Amino acid sequence: MFRHSIRTFAVGLSALTAAAVPAAPALAGGDPAGASPAPHTAGRALHAQTIADLTTTMKGEAYAHAVYGLFAAEADRQGLPAVARLFRSTAQTELNEHLREAATLIGMVGGNAANLRQAIDGETYEHEVMYRRFAEQARADGDLEAAKLFSEIAADEGRHRNAFRTALEVVTTGRGTIPEPPKADVVPVPAGLPKVKAARTKANLDTALHGEGLAHAKYMLFAAHAQQTGNAALARLWEGTAEVELREHLAGEAVLAGLVRATRENLDKAITGERHEATMVYPGFAERATAVGDSTAARFFRDTAADQARHAAAFQKALDQLG
Known part of the structure; x- marks a missing residue:
């Protein structure tokens, strides 16, 4: 591309996005918590x-x-x-x-616990650092629509992190319940010109688009591993979060970036x-x-x-x- x-x-x-990534090869020794x-x-x-x-x-x-x-x-x-x-x-x-x-x-792709830790680290960075900074910069540059979207996504990533933290506790202790998956608020992406003007906002949108695309792909691989190891609830959490990253976050950013012509x-x-x-x-x-x-x-x-x-x-x- x-x-x-x-x-x-x-x-x-x-x-x-309805087509799941094929299951990754099983890891030797299974996946004990x-x-x-x-x-x-x-x-x-x-x-x-x-x-x-x-x-x-x-x-x-x-x-x-x-x-x-x-x-x-x-x-x-x-x-x-x-x-x-x-x-x-x-x-x-x-x-x-x-x-x-x-x-x-x-x-x-590691075990379920390792995959959750990897995702927690990424979601924490996006929630606490990346999207908050992008929102502040977009606001300073007058791209208020982008600032609003970045702030909303920052909040979403915090919720994702918290859900993954709960899931990690369940996976490592065997106690509790895996959270229900989030539901994506699907954003259509028609052809159109960029809706932002500042070069910095455009660059930040590009970074965010790549990040959301990779998060979706990784989470689908993690979902396949969770399903393979018999943890259907965790697989559903990965899949639901992946859908939000792709069909809501990336799609909203694509509209602002004028990605589709x-x-x-x-x-x-x-x-x-x-x-x-x-x-x-x-x-x-x-x-x-x-x-x-x-x-x-x-x-x-x-x-x-x-x-x-x-x-x-x-x-x-x-x-x-x-x-």
Whole structure:
């Protein structure tokens, strides 16, 4: 997708979000409370640069999944079902293949307790630091609608953190009840121009969009692990929170950012990004991984580059057919 080529990383939606990420492989020894492996166990043998490149990959692929879902919904609104299907199928590849493989290489999914601790840390940062700062900056820059949204999301992330803390207590002690999952207030994302004016607000929206996309993807992987280990209530909590991150938070931010345009422009953006990844980003990652002996990661990056080239060709064909 175009995530590497037109923006930097910091950390309407359709039926895409109804499709759960396939279950991650079972961890050896099961998942007893308090005895789960920590995240990144599999990544310890990797070179630091490879880990950084895999982390960038996960952010990008999660974001691509989310944005292609939005583009698909817009194609549906324009009466272009074939283009919508192309965006959706590509989104699934980005999420269920590329991101999942990168997550496996880096060892992102641990046991239920470790996954909850990882999420608590992230939600705490977003609640106490990131979104509060973004709201203050947007208010100072006169982007009052963005300031309001950032403040609302900060409050939501605090509730998510608290629910995860309760769930962690249940998982580690065996006492209590996993909280009920939150319900997303689904935000439609029609094509439109940005609704903010300050460059700082636009940059903060970009950071937030990437963060929400990654949170959704991670939580769906964590949900699959919880389901696999027999904790259906925890799986529901992960899935419900993932829906809020994607269909409410990311969608609201996408409206303000003017992320979705007419389908022709959306296809053009996708082509540019996929080509950049196919020819520059992933080959560069592969070269670096090869140089430090991370051959499995290098092969993953090469395979992903080939996939992105095919995506670019498919999007180009769809654009050409629009006339």
